[in-house]
Amino acid sequence: DSGVTQTPKHLITATGQRVTLRCSPRSGDLSVYWYQQSLDQGLQFLIQYYNGEERAKGNILERFSAQQFPDLHSELNLSSLELGDSALYFCASSVRVKGEQFFGPGTRLTVL
Amino acid sequence: GIQVEQSPPDLILQEGANSTLRCNFSDSVNNLQWFHQNPWGQLINLFYIPSGTKQNGRLSATTVATERYSLLYISSSQTTDSGVYFCAGPSYNNNDMRFGAGTRLTVKP
Numbered sequence: 753d754s755g756v757t758q759t760p761k762h763l764i765t766a767t768g769q770r771v772t773l774r775c776s777p778r779s780g781d782l783s784v785y786w787y788q789q790s791l792d793q794g795l796q797f798l799i800q801y802y803n804g805e806e807r808a809k810g811n812i813l814e815r816f817s818a819q820q821f822p823d824l825h826s827e828l829n830l831s832s833l834e835l836g837d838s839a840l841y842f843c844a845s846s847v848r849v850k851g852e853q854f855f856g857p858g859t860r861l862t863v864l
Numbered sequence: 865g866i867q868v869e870q871s872p873p874d875l876i877l878q879e880g881a882n883s884t885l886r887c888n889f890s891d892s893v894n895n896l897q898w899f900h901q902n903p904w905g906q907l908i909n910l911f912y913i914p915s916g917t918k919q920n921g922r923l924s925a926t927t928v929a930t931e932r933y934s935l936l937y938i939s940s941s942q943t944t945d946s947g948v949y950f951c952a953g954p955s956y957n958n959n960d961m962r963f964g965a966g967t968r969l970t971v972k973p
Binding site for chain 1: 899952954965
């Protein structure tokens, strides 16, 4: 157990819908990262927050947004969902802006 | 962003065999990590190894930062070692963490 928690574990929804994925970092970690793992794209970095502020942006679509709250948990919002958004979404956390990352168990999103 | 290449893409071993997995980076990286993704999808930290050599039981890793590569050694492999091994790291200039495509390891009893 890495200490990073993610909810829900599984999510099944329909095209066009909006969902929110939640992540709680390890105790003491200030940085939160979001990743998407799909069969055709592999593991891709989406976005990073550090102590509430966005610090790095990767291949995140405009339909996706994220934020980190004062209690340091983070949410990833996915809207206007498409079939291709079906993937495993991971959250990771680290103590510093750059540092060893620890991954949560992931949320498996299925868009039908 | 940096490119990460892992080799081999697939590896099939008999239980008890040794193996070496390689990770090449197109640019200098720091905070290089190795992960094992088990058959249930969980990503498990193996090593945080920006440079040098570390060992943890049957696994060890070496990173030569100046030559932009890292190696993961698995000795006396077990069936529980099966899964996909990833290396990843951000470049020095940003926090954009890049993963390789992974090495899929199958250890047969």
